Amino acid sequence: MDRETLTQAIRELKRERKAVILAHSYQRPEVQEVADFVGDSLGLAREAQRTKAEVIVFAGVHFMAETAAILNPEKTVLLPDIEAGCSLADSIRPEDVLAWKEAHPEGLVVAYVNTKAEVKALADVCVTSANAVEVVAALPKDRPIFFVPDMFLGAHVARVTGRRLDLFPGECHVHAGIREEHLRALLEAHPEAEFMIHPECGCGSSCLYLKPDAKMLSTEGMVRYAKKAAHSTFVVATEVGILHRLEKEAPNKRFIPVKPDAVCEYMKRITLEKVYLSLKEMRHAVRVPEEVAEKARKALSAMVAVG
Known part of the structure; x- marks a missing residue:
């Protein structure tokens, strides 16, 4: 057909x-x-x-x-x-979380939504890139926090909130592939453009150093920001599928991918x-076994309620 x-x-x-x-x-x-x-x-x-x-x-x-x-x-x-599937979700196992919990019995586990149900079931709360900062900022300040599995998003949350986080060394293979040299080239080619960077990108810290006014935004945050911003040209650091939606919802603006081959094959x-x-x-x-789903549902419900 x-x-x-x-x-x-x-x-x-x-x-x-x-x-x-x-x-x-x-x-x-x-x-x-x-x-x-x-x-x-x-x-x-x-x-x-x-x-x-x-x-x-x-x-x-x-x-x-x-x-x-x-x-x-x-x-x-x-x-x-x-x-x-998802390379980031595949990077962490329930055993990794259980080992940390055993070493930190008073600790809290914050699981990025990019995790399997068995990991969510061990978490105290789930987050997305859109609300991770808000969720972590509201957690008790006297308890250790394990942020899993994306180390770049976790580093961004720690930087913004000022909280000390134990970070699991996971990454999205697409976002990790967006590097400082890609940003530097686009900065030189389009000095007038607004830069929108997904916090999963490994280049986040260097981007803020190179361009302090760059915006660290979730995919939804990028769409909202591009629609209302005065700028007409945007450099976008995330998976390139977002470009279709950006061009559709902000049709009079120009969007340039930092890395045109930043494609998630999954x-x-x-x-x-x-x-x-x-x-x-x-x-x-x-389907998710109910004994797993029941525990994961609590962490997900807390995520959905924020913001």
Whole structure:
């Protein structure tokens, strides 16, 4: 089927299945276009929690579909490609968290949403890049904090809040690949541009040194900021899937990727055809054992409530 036929078939199946399609901002443009809601991890979690649909098709990666399943145990959550994983979520194991907790019995575990359900179940609270600073700033100041798994986001949170955090040495392979030399080249080429940097980027500290007025923003923060900012040109340091949404929501502005090949191959595993097959054949249902989900739900509910 061509794209137009696939799109129409998806819309018809969505009505039949009483389904909603949620898509992350890093998804392919054509997948974003068939979604009912496009956003970042926090926005998607909130939308998954409030939807009245019976079926949630999650155009994202596995931990996102898991999050939706945890927050909606009575609904069917489908992931169009079961192999759509996450290198960051895969970097940490429950054993890593348990070892820290054993050494710090009074400690608090802050888990980035980019983690598997078994890790979330061991956390005191989950965060996204959009609310991590706010969540950590509100935690008791007399208790040690283990921030997992993204060390660059954790370093950003520590810098902004002034809190001492124990950081797990995890990273997103896409954001870690955006380096200082990429930023320096764009600074020279576009000195007038506004710089928007995702806090998962390994170049965050050096960017703030090179350009102190650069904005450290979540994907959703980038969209909101670009729409209201007076600047007309923006340099964007994150996965390039965000460019479609930025160009759509701020059509009179120019967006330049710091690294044009900053592509998450896991996000791009989701295609329009796979979304169609997911709805047609009800594949692939994502389920989390209730004993794990019950514990993870507490940490996720605290995350969704902030901000």
